[in-house]
Amino acid sequence: MAMTYGPKRLAVGAHYGWRDFLVQRMSGVYLGLYTVVLLLDVLLTSGPMDHAKWVGIFTPQWMKFLTFVAILAVIWHAWVGMLSIWYDYAKPTGLRLLIHTLTAVWLLGCAGWAVQVLWQL
Amino acid sequence: MSEQTKSRPEFRNLNLFRDVARYRLPPAGWASILHRASGAFLCLLLPFAIWLFDKSLTSESSFAAFSAALDNGFVRFVAWLLLVAYLLHLFGGLRHLVLDVTHRMTKPFGRNTALAVFIATAVLAVVFGIMMM
Numbered sequence: 001m002a003m004t005y006g007p008k009r010l011a012v013g014a015h016y017g018w019r020d021f022l023v024q025r026m027s028g029v030y031l032g033l034y035t036v037v038l039l040l041d042v043l044l045t046s047g048p049m050d051h052a053k054w055v056g057i058f059t060p061q062w063m064k065f066l067t068f069v070a071i072l073a074v075i076w077h078a079w080v081g082m083l084s085i086w087y088d089y090a091k092p093t094g095l096r097l098l099i100h101t102l103t104a105v106w107l108l109g110c111a112g113w114a115v116q117v118l119w120q121l
Numbered sequence: 122m123s124e125q126t127k128s129r130p131e132f133r134n135l136n137l138f139r140d141v142a143r144y145r146l147p148p149a150g151w152a153s154i155l156h157r158a159s160g161a162f163l164c165l166l167l168p169f170a171i172w173l174f175d176k177s178l179t180s181e182s183s184f185a186a187f188s189a190a191l192d193n194g195f196v197r198f199v200a201w202l203l204l205v206a207y208l209l210h211l212f213g214g215l216r217h218l219v220l221d222v223t224h225r226m227t228k229p230f231g232r233n234t235a236l237a238v239f240i241a242t243a244v245l246a247v248v249f250g251i252m253m254m
Contacts, residue, residue: 025217025218029218050184051177051180054184058178078164081164082164085161109168110171113168113171120179
């Protein structure tokens, strides 16, 4: 009989939590790196920051690319994080379902808005 | 049991209003709950951050409005709070990653990394606070 218990248990299938765990870690790492990129961009612009220079940071396609991924990373990262919080503090299932839905609405709305802000450039 | 035994406060069902103020958390405990709280705070104020992003980018006139809004002390204070929450969350997150990768579960390591998070955050919070005054 194959050993599928304890440390060798099959962690695939529904709801083993691995995906959310990894997404949270990876999105966190990505956002950290994105912060460094943005910081370098800001620090390396000569002179005081004005509107034109600020827009100039986000206009290049590669920066839009990275920022778009950053927006999605924040949304998924925040989603997993908020889910953990609600799981810990909102015990009744019906209440938690409602709160989860509101959180999803909140985050999706923020995502759409941020993408719209970015793409008007 | 001897009658001389000092009676210690017993914490059974943790009562939010009565016990939380009296509970002594080790530094690692503080790091953990502040990481969670800063994340929730950032999520809550995400629309405000996007609003700042929006106003700063849209046009020259909105950039001027954005700068004017930031001249207001309260708005600047909230922006600073967002920054501090972000730093706490970032350094706390790095601490999580270090613990994930090294698997070092010893109490001194947890304590020292937690203190490092607080010191790093405090230093940068003061630096940015002065820059933003």
